[in-house]
């Protein structure tokens with residue numbers, strides 16, 4: 001797929017009417033300034049799904065989903081960013097001008113296209129071998145039948161077979177004109193001294209699909225009992241396949257997952273296929289024991305509710321407990337299901353009816369924290385030291401849960417299960433949370449790999465806090481840092497909405513400055529950085545856009561505003577010439593006119609400037625950034641709606657100068673607070689050291705005092721509100 005050039009993207013976005021786009025999927029009725037309908041993202045009977053034509057956004061007031069037309073298509077129809085744009089272009093008859101790509105880009109693009117083509121060909125080849133050759137039928141097809149897989153599933157998952165001789169695929173591919181280079185790159189053939197040969201010889205083939213249904217990789221299982229050969233051969237990482245960002249079966253399962261708002265996670269290909277065959281279709285496999293952040297993010301697009309199925313193998317369970325912490329940290333609701341001894345999902349599905357399996361799941365799935373507690377407690381009930389270790393382990397898992405309410409609930413449960421006082425547990429949890437916060441990387445790491453795919457594989461021993469990439473959900477922070485992050489969020493939200501808006505309006509561009517300029521200079525003066533990597537990234541991008549792409553838009557806004565002013569003046573002067581009576585009258589009327597013209601100028605300018613940052617971020621190509629931007633921007637829209645319903649409350653825009661300076665001041669206040677906390681900790685540590693140096697401690701105490709002074713100064717300026725704020 002070629003790249004769409006930026007101008008075309010803008011034209012598509014400009015032409016898009018969100019009411020029309022959403023209206024193709026949801027029936028909408030006009031209600032006041034907005035349109036209302038039943039939310040397509042959750043089940044509801046009374047409509048709480050609102051679409052604002054003017055703002056180009058949708059928002060569900062029940063489930064909280066919200067965003068632009070582009071994100072609507074991406075979320076509902078599982079389109080990629082590019083697919084959504086192309087869909088809109090088609091709808092609005094906009095011809096797509098594919099941007100002239102640089103040589104490197106073109107190479108990368110054609111490389112991807114060639115890989116996709118050769119993979120698609122190979123999938124067809126393997127299917128054909130399975131169905132239409134003697135060896136394919138006698139060995140491959142016979143194997144699947146023996147495992148209880150029917151023809152419908154073979155077709156649905158496009159299962160195949162690779163002949164057990166040197167170069168069947170290679171020759172077929174070469175005869176169709178595919179180049180060796182891409183066959184090698186896709187891992188379909190390999191190089192030996194004697195030349196190229198098929199890599200999957202004598203194996204049954206499981207194609208791996210992308211979410212949109214393209215074959216991007218293969219897994220091949222050997223059927224002979226040759227111990228020297230690997231049981232599985234899998235595709236290497238390629239530009240179209242990043243193992244850690246894919247889930248086996250998601251393409252086939254995605255609709256069922258969305259519909260049931262729940263996903264069942266199993267381990268292997270056969271587990272997925274057998275469950276599908278039984279009629280349980282919301283099943284995917286991580287293809288291995290370790291789950292990655294990339295896979296979790298992918299799932300999160302479809303549901304928050306995961307049930308992990310385990311075979312009753314104690315070693316396997318212990319090894320994978322830690323991996324689950326990652327899911328918890330991503331705010332997933334995790335349940336765990338243990339199968340009867342000796343069963344795996346494949347065998348269990350094959351030997352039971354649909355009702356039996358469904359009933360078993362319903363009766364036996366338990367939340368992860370209870371499960372973990374129970375597993376760890378086994379055999380150590382009477383050993384106080386080991387029991388203490390269990391408490392720590394369980395608290396560590398609870399500590400990564402971002403949601404406070406859920407944490408409290410887990411503490412209650414654990415207290416019951418372990419027979420330990422709830423308050424004692426809560427206190428210890430606070431310490432674990434602080435420990436997690438300490439380990440968590442801040443902006444430094446985000447800096448070194450800004451665009452790196454989240455591929456950190458989760459091994460059983462890896463600490464989730466260390467491997468976790470910046471997340472959308474609130475990371476676990478100390479209370480001071482949490483408040484600081486809230487302040488950062490407030491500033492980022494205002495920036496997303498008003499970055500280019502002039503907050504100190506002057507008559508000429510030189511006299512005024514934008515909200516962004518104000519914030520940037522304030523932060524720079526006090527050397528304040530964002531602690532949340534994602535907020536920092538958005539801030540950096542806003543700065544970059546302001547210095548680049550948005551310049552034209554700002555200039556256009558001024559031209560437009562100038563035109564409005566000129567038109568008002570022209571028409572006004574004309575009127576004055578016709579109607580004025582005497583010089584004094586002319587003077588009064590001209591003064592009035594100048595005011596009117598200014599008002600028109602600023603209103604036009606404001607509206608145009610306000611749109612620049614908003615539209616860029618609501619249609620941002622990065623999923624995470626766009627989601628956060630939509631959430632923040634849409635949240636404000638909801639508030640203003642409620643306020644203005646009854647009475648004119650000063651709008652956020654009207655109060656912007658005050659709001660911005662307050663937000664910046666609150667951030668500074670939080671920064672001082674965290675400096676105080678750090679200084680106090682240092683003093684405490686130094687005082688308790690055996691070789692404490694009184695002079696140094698004295699100096700630190702003096703520092704601390706001046707920090708307290710600065711803090712009270714800020715508190716005064718901010719009023720009492722901040723002091724009582726949580």
Ligand SMILES: [Zn+2]
Pocket residue numbers: 039040041042049060061062063064065
């Ligand atoms: Zn909803």
